[in-house]
Amino acid sequence: MGKTMEEESLNTERFLIRGARILDPSQGLDQEGDLLVEGGRIAALDREIPVEEGVQVIEARGCWLLPGLVDMHVHLREPGEEWKEDLESGLRAAVAGGFTAVACMPNTRPPNDSPEVTRYILDRAREVGRARVYPVACISRGQEGRELAPFGELREAGAVAVSDDGRPVADSGLMRLALEYARSFDLTVISHAEDPGLSAGGQVNEGPVSARLGVKGIPAEAEAVAVFREVALAALVGYPVHIAHVSTAAAVEILRRARESGLPVTAETAPHYFTLTEEAVLDYNTLAKVNPPLRSEDDRLAIREALSEGLIQVIATDHAPHSPLEKEVEFPAAAFGMIGLETAVPLTLNLVREGVITPLRMAELLSTNPARILGVPGGTLKPGSPADLTLIDPDRVWVVTEEELHSKNKNTPFLGREMRGRAVLTVVGGRIVWPE
Ligand SMILES: [Zn+2]
Structure with missing residues (x-):
C-alpha cells in the first residue's frame, strides 16, 4: 500500500477533534481530550490542544474516539x-x-x-x-x-x-x-x-x-x-x-x-x-x-x-x-x-x-x-501514526432498516430492531470518509 502512504502525505486536511472520550488500548488511555489530525497523521493528542487558525474543529463531547x-x-x-x-x-x-x-x-x-x-x-x-x-x-x-x-x-x-x-x-x-x-x-x-x-x-x-x-x-x-x-x-x-x-x-x-x-x-x-x-x-x-x-x-x-x-x-x-x-x-x-x-x-x-x-x-x-x-498498521492513536479514527456516539438511537444499510444486500436478522450507538465519523489516513 506504498502508493496510499504517498497520497496521505499530500493530504492537507487539518482538523481538531475536541472533547472526546479518548480510548486507546495501545497507550492504556481512557480520558477526555483533543486530537489533532494533520497531513494524514495524528499530529497531537492531549487533554487540551489550542486551536490554531485554519484548523477545522469537530466538537465531540459525549462521543468516544477510538483507533x-x-x-x-x-x-x-x-x-x-x-x-x-x-x-x-x-x-x-x-x-x-x-x-x-x-x-x-x-x-x-x-x-x-x-x-x-x-x-x-x-x-x-x-x-x-x-x-x-x-x-x-x-x-x-x-x-x-x-x-x-x-x-x-x-x-x-x-x-x-x-x-x-x-x-x-x-x-x-x-x-x-x-x-x-x-x-x-x-x-x-x-x-x-x-x-x-x-x-x-x-x-x-x-x-x-x-x-x-x-x-x-x-x-x-x-x-x-x-x-x-x-x-x-x-x-x-x-x-x-x-x-x-x-x-x-x-x-x-x-x-x-x-x-x-x-x-x-x-x-x-x-x-x-x-x-x-x-x-x-x-x-x-x-x-x-x-x-x-x-x-x-x-x-x-x-x-x-x-x-x-x-x-x-x-x-x-x-x-x-x-x-x-x-x-x-x-x-x-x-x-x-x-x-x-x-x-x-x-x-x-x-x-x-x-x-x-x-x-x-x-x-x-x-x-x-x-x-x-x-500484522498491519493501526490500532493506535499514538502521535505520528496514520490518522485512522472512529468516533462513536454511544447513545445515538436508530433502527435497522433496509434504507439505513449501505450493503448491497440486507440479509440481517436485526432488521427492524432498535440499536443504540453508532459511528458518527470515520477517518482513514486523515480523510473523513464517513459521513460522505
Ligand atoms: Zn468461516
Whole structure:
C-alpha cells in the first residue's frame, strides 16, 4: 500500500477533534481530550490542544474516539459474486459502520489463491478508496484442501493472511504444512474450525431446535474437535493460529486450556454469537441461518465470559452478504451467512452497557487486537501514526432498516430492531470518509 502512504502525505486536511472520550488500548488511555489530525497523521493528542487558525474543529463531547476499527473477517464477494456485494458497496458499509480497515476472505470466484486475484482486489480497493483492504488468501489451491496455495507469491502480491474460510482444512497434514509455510512468509493463519464429518448436512445447532424444526443439526463438537486440532498443530509447529468465529462453550474451554499452557492461539467471535441464540431460527428465518450456527443460551453466555476474560481477543463481523436469490428460499436451500458491518458497534456497546467489557476492552477487541494479529498498521492513536479514527456516539438511537444499510444486500436478522450507538465519523489516513 506504498502508493496510499504517498497520497496521505499530500493530504492537507487539518482538523481538531475536541472533547472526546479518548480510548486507546495501545497507550492504556481512557480520558477526555483533543486530537489533532494533520497531513494524514495524528499530529497531537492531549487533554487540551489550542486551536490554531485554519484548523477545522469537530466538537465531540459525549462521543468516544477510538483507533480506526479493523474487521478481520469480511466477505466482499469481489471478484465473481458482485450481485451479493462489491468493494464499492462493501467499503461504504464498512466506513458507515466505523471500520477503517477490513480483511477480505478468499472464497470469491475465482478464489483468491493466486497473486493475480490478490492484486486485482488491491487495485480495486485503491480505485474505490474509503477503507483499507487487506486480502486474505487461500490456504489451499481452489480451497479444495489438496495442495497449498503459493504463499510466497501471495504474500508478495499483498496478502496478509491465509484461510480457507467458508470451508475447513480437513487434512491435518496439510494444515500442519500451512502453519510451517505461513511461518516462512510471515502470514497469519486463520482457521475456519469445523469438522466436516460432524457438520455435514447440518442446518442449525444440534439440539432441541434442530429436533423441533426437523432438520439436521451441527453439533458443538464439530467446532470443538477442530479447535482442539488447531491448538495441537500450533503447538507442534510453534506458530500461532487464529480461530475464526468461535460460537461454542466447548471451544472456549479448549481456548482456556491453550492459554493455561501458554500456546500461541488467538480467537475471534462475531456479534451474533454473543447477542442471539438458536431460537432465532425457530420460525425458519433464513436471515438467522449462519455457519457456525447460532447456538444455545449457555454457549452465548460462555462467549460473553470469554470476551470479558480475554480468551477471545477479537470481535469480527463475518459480514456475509447474500441476495434474496440465496435467502428467500426454503430453509434447507438457503445460504449461510448474515451481514454485520453496520451493526457491530451498537451490538458491542451492549456488552459495555451490560458490564461485560469496559470501553477500553471494546477498542482492543475491535481495533488494536485485530491489527496486531493481522500484522498491519493501526490500532493506535499514538502521535505520528496514520490518522485512522472512529468516533462513536454511544447513545445515538436508530433502527435497522433496509434504507439505513449501505450493503448491497440486507440479509440481517436485526432488521427492524432498535440499536443504540453508532459511528458518527470515520477517518482513514486523515480523510473523513464517513459521513460522505
Ligand atoms: Zn468461516
